[in-house]
Amino acid sequence: MANVKYLSTTRVFAKGTPPAVDALDLDIHDGEFMVLVGPSGSGKTTALRMLAGLEPLDSGSVEIGDRDVTEVPPKDRDIAMVFQNYALYPQKTVAENMGFALKMQHVHKDERTRRVREAARLLDLDEKLLDRKPRQLSGGQRQRVAMGRAIVREPKVFLMDEPLSNLDAKLRVQTRSQIAELQRRLGITTVYVTHDQIEAMTMGHRVAVLRDGRLQQCATPRELYDNPVNEFVAGFIGSPAMNLRTVPLADGGALLANTLFPLPPAVRTAAKEAGLSEIVLGIRPEHLHQANGSEVPAGQKHAHAADGSAELAGEVMLVEELGADALLHVRLPEGGDQVVARAEGRKPPAPGRQVTFQVQPDDVFAFHPVTGARLAG
Secondary structure: OOOEEEEEEEEOOOOOOOOOEEEEEEEEOOOOEEEEEOOOOOOHHHHHHHHHOOOOOOEEEEEEOOEEOOOOOHHHOOEEEEOOOOOOOOOOOHHHHHHHHHHHOOOOHHHHHHHHHHHHHHOOOOHHHHHOOHHHOOHHHHHHHHHHHHHOOOOOEEEEEOOOOOOOHHHHHHHHHHHHHHHHHHOOEEEEEEOOHHHHHHHOOEEEEEEOOEEEEEEOHHHHHHOOOEHHHHHHOOOOOOEEEEEEEEOOEEEEOOEEEEOOHHHHHHHHHOOOOEEEEEEOHHHOEEOOOOOOOOOOOOOEOOOOOEEEEEEEEEEEEOOOEEEEEEEOOOOOOEEEEEEEOOOOOOOOOEEEEEEOHHHEEEEOOOOOEEOOO
16 A cells, blocks of 8 residues: 655646646545546546556656656556456456456466455456456446456555446446445555546545646545535535525625525625625525425515525426435526525425525535635635
């Protein structure tokens, strides 16, 4: 096992273009499951390839186990990589695929067999599958074979580049829990790349969010959800996404659809010092709580409930039935803007009905409308 460090790591593919990875500083702890997440083009795969030695650095360095490996060839970095497309040899059996790297390292046949069988046991691969060819396996089984090929090498670091993206939704959920459990049992430092924020949140000990080659925030999944540092992280983390609206400031708060949302004194002070007349207001769908007796006459306006929470009224335009939950797409008065709210799935209000939501002051986020930075508080 080993820790991993990116030290001002930068990669530029073409002169005059923005860096694919821009001065990345990231310290990954020994035995940690670190997830790199971001939209397409954020630099996450490039960062992984630089760590693997498959992509040169334009500046900065990378370390594995406190050893600078910037100029070390990939084969000498003691890493194992799991790819998106499995990369199995079609003419070789499962056992031969899993043990091929060991054969190239001249590991004795008996030792190769022992490691392959141990990896198969860890991955719940039936021993009868070891003599089959990849074409005779399901997608999930092939992915586990690719994992086994990495495990038998007993590396210092696992690198995984979107290994679940070729699986169907149900199998993806099942396999990600297996990978997380396997990493916990093996205790090997793992760097995992994905564009799926749900995958990132459910698997990673910590999650590094990237955008346009720059690290936005690195924290535990709970910290990212509760305390995003900027508008991008707030909107990217959480499913469904946070409602983000640019709204004017008023005395003591911000106005959305004629509803005053109280803001903490520190946020109001920060906005005043920045000379702002408006902010980006953020509310997560699960923080829009339907008020008791929430179906109200059309056109009725609300300001504050007795407990100090803001009340927001609107018309249900669409209901997405998800089983236990439902997502309500609600059109607000004064401009027809829409928000998404999470509701009880058994008896959601029907489209066309008027509903009222309560929002607690502590559940309101505020961001700078230009820089996107979260305002203090």
